[in-house]
Amino acid sequence: MTKHEMIIPTYDDMLAAHMRIAPHIRRTPVRVSQHLNELTGASLFFKCENFQEPGAFKVRGAANAVFGLTDDQAKQGVATHSSGNHASCLSYAAMLRGIPCNVVMPRTAPQAKKDTVRRYGGKITECEPSTSSREATFARVQSETGGDFVHPYNDPRVIAGQGTCAKELMEQTDGLDMVVAPIGGGGMISGTCLTLATLAPDCQVIAAEPEQADDAYRSFKAGHIIADDAPKTIADGLLVPLKDLTWHFVSNHVSEIYTASDADIIDAMKLIWKHLRIVMEPSSAVPLAIILKNPEAFRGKRIGLIVTGGNVDLDRLPWLA
Template sequence: MKDASPLVIPTYDDVIAAHDRIAPYIHRTPVLTSTYFNEMTGAELFFKCENFQKAGAFKVRGASNAVFGLPDDMLEKGVATHSSGNHALSLSYAAGRRGIPCHVVMPRTAPQAKKDAVRGYGGIIRECEPSTTSREAVFAEVQAETGADFVHPYNDPRVIAGQGTCSRELMEQVPGLDAVIAPIGGGGMISGTCLTLSNTAPGVEIYAAEPEQADDAYRSFKAGHIIADDAPNTIADGLKVPLKDLTWHFVSNHVTDILTASEDEIIDAMKQTWKRMKIVIEASCAVPLATILKNPDVFKGKRVGVIITGGNVDLDTLPWIK
């Protein structure tokens, strides 16, 4: 599905339908706690661990909803997307489960672990330069050649409805949250969170966390309109893409605030999570914790859901190893 105009806004009924549709293909991921981080922040933190999800990331939710919602007459040509990694491997996973082709445009600089995972799930990769301009130009070529159905990494109502199932589970697992925080790049997870919470728990604050070196969503939020960076440079490789019209709809209407963290703060939060919680998370997923540690007064005394979005890490290039 191409960027919708006029906007096709998914509803909470779409989230419920998505949850039923994708249930056989995803995990209901666990929620973990950490006394150490609670004491550091003065908050009660509940980590929704999508790093334990199928394909290692939350994006399998939205990808599976799109793939398994395709009508039979569209299956032969398969699906296509552009992605720095987790959406690419998630769509490849879902397409493989349905037995259809999956074409993926990935930046040549994407982590090798993610490229290997895409190929392992049967995805067909075409590489591009690490910029939004190159990504979209190469993708246009691939779609013209294949005729595959475009499943946008985040600006797609099917994908957003699928991502909304994550916070739906979180609210069932941990009643009485005061706030939920998730990373923001293009805004798919945040949009799904907004969609679910605005319908089921409108009093819960929604925070987005972003790298300082890829802070276009933060600047957009403050300016009141989309500001897009073409090729930001950050360790959080999953958060380099800009907001689009559909995700901006949710961010501008429902997000409480967007907080940022430096590269060193992100790496420190990632390392501390590995060390203290004994779980593997990627740099993009460490940004929420980094912003909580940086802004403890915002969260002190609150019950906070922290969405850990994925765990697909290249173990040969860990950022704290010089």
């Protein structure tokens, strides 16, 4: 949706999004673990977006985009490209509104995520697992269907929707020093920056990224976007590069980006499954992984961690490989 790019969403847009999506999403709980607090030397507050109906935070941005369309705009439905969670969340929001949803997904996307898209009535066209193939395939699908393009993250409607998560997190905790969220394309991080810059300007926003898909980290250090075409990591939700709109928020508001190896991510994922007793996907474990890897940066702090999703293939858990 190029006509939306570089319209910078505002705090008021986030507040409007929260009102708009409230009937369609869950206000997810915040969980704590005494063991994980002792292990890290910090007070950790896990915002459980894996408890959303489609299993991921992306339902916030997707619902804001879908329910923000006029009846005329909605007639041809919506379309997107996604490695999984945005696809299922947009399909879910479109199903609630009763409009079609066309999705381009990498053929390598987890079967669990493809199944979820189809369950909500989304129509999948597969592409090769690269940014270039994804965008080329999507251009063809959109020209055939005419659906409104809801970009997975580089869309002001989506970023405003994702920002509602940090609003709830601040309301559910008694002040935080930091919020740590995973970073791929940067939609959740951008929404977090958007909200906290107004609501809690002293609260630092920290991004957590897989070492094997560390283009945001390298972009952050270089001062301009560096994009990888087809990185490979266990954190399949974090494979896409930053775009101009998310780079605006990352470059202006993120305090630091840390990376963790796939082994670190799997270890953190097992800890969360064991001690919070919740199902979450590898991408969601990256925040805890970077805290465990950099204890001196986080010790003694009150930290919100956004558990971004729980759509994991239970027959292919990473520690069983």
